[in-house]
Amino acid sequence: MFKKLILALVVCLFFAAIVRAQDDDDEEAQALPATTLIVYKNLKEYEAIVNNNITIAITVYNVGESAAYNVQIKDNDWPEGSVETLEGENKASVDVIEAGSNFTFSYTIVPRATGDILTIPAVVSFSPVQDDDSNRKFSRSNPIPKIPVLTQSEYDKKHDGHVDDVLIFLLLLTLPIGVPAVMYLYADNQIAALAADKKKLKTK
Ligand SMILES: *[C@@H]1O[C@H](CO)[C@@H](O)[C@H](O)[C@H]1NC(C)=O
Ligand SMILES: *[C@@H]1O[C@H](CO)[C@@H](O)[C@H](O)[C@H]1NC(C)=O
Numbered sequence: 001m002f003k004k005l006i007l008a009l010v011v012c013l014f015f016a017a018i019v020r021a022q023d024d025d026d027e028e029a030q031a032l033p034a035t036t037l038i039v040y041k042n043l044k045e046y047e048a049i050v051n052n053n054i055t056i057a058i059t060v061y062n063v064g065e066s067a068a069y070n071v072q073i074k075d076n077d078w079p080e081g082s083v084e085t086l087e088g089e090n091k092a093s094v095d096v097i098e099a100g101s102n103f104t105f106s107y108t109i110v111p112r113a114t115g116d117i118l119t120i121p122a123v124v125s126f127s128p129v130q131d132d133d134s135n136r137k138f139s140r141s142n143p144i145p146k147i148p149v150l151t152q153s154e155y156d157k158k159h160d161g162h163v164d165d166v167l168i169f170l171l172l173l174t175l176p177i178g179v180p181a182v183m184y185l186y187a188d189n190q191i192a193a194l195a196a197d198k199k200k201l202k203t204k
Helices: 002-031 152-203
Strands: 037-043 054-062 068-074 083-087 091-097 102-111 115-117 123-127 137-140 147-150
Touching (some): 037 068, 037 123, 037 137, 054 068, 054 091, 147 152
Antiparallel strands (some): 068 091, 068 123, 115 147, 123 137
């Protein structure tokens, strides 16, 4: 009998909890301001050279209609041992980002080994209500492609090769224009020379 009573009590409490949770959800859905953050992660160059700096910039835009509070931004961790953080940190926090404004931070890393570095999007969390962290919201940044880390000579080779190709291409392009242009200039010079000769003859 006592057992049954306890069971009934537990079942009652359980349902009461569910109903309360639903109430909370409804209230919150109505009460929470519409705050939307967009996170943009950006590298100057999507190709790196071993032992050369890479700067990662992260900008959080508040495109919603109300402020975001207690904003915490965390970028991916970098492979330990092969990547060193030189300046700044891969995370930042800011008390408030007002609607229509933005927050930027950047940090500098340096790869100590060649190979591809894989990353994951940065994550931002924030509270839509001031001084109330009970409804934290999350957004992710854009992903960035894997970062190939090359040696200086690999990098130079790759990019020199590129320049050569472009130059040859440009040269080929100018041939049809260039050859007639040169001939025209030559002819023009000849005419000018003839005219000058004629003038000389006249003045004599
Ligand atoms: C690399 O970053 C460090 C720390 O920010 C800086 O002191 C150094 O000048 C940078 N090197 C280059 C080549 O930009
Ligand atoms: C970001 O905020 C700065 C001021 O902090 C402002 O000058 C800049 O225009 C903003 N950028 C965008 C894209 O809203």
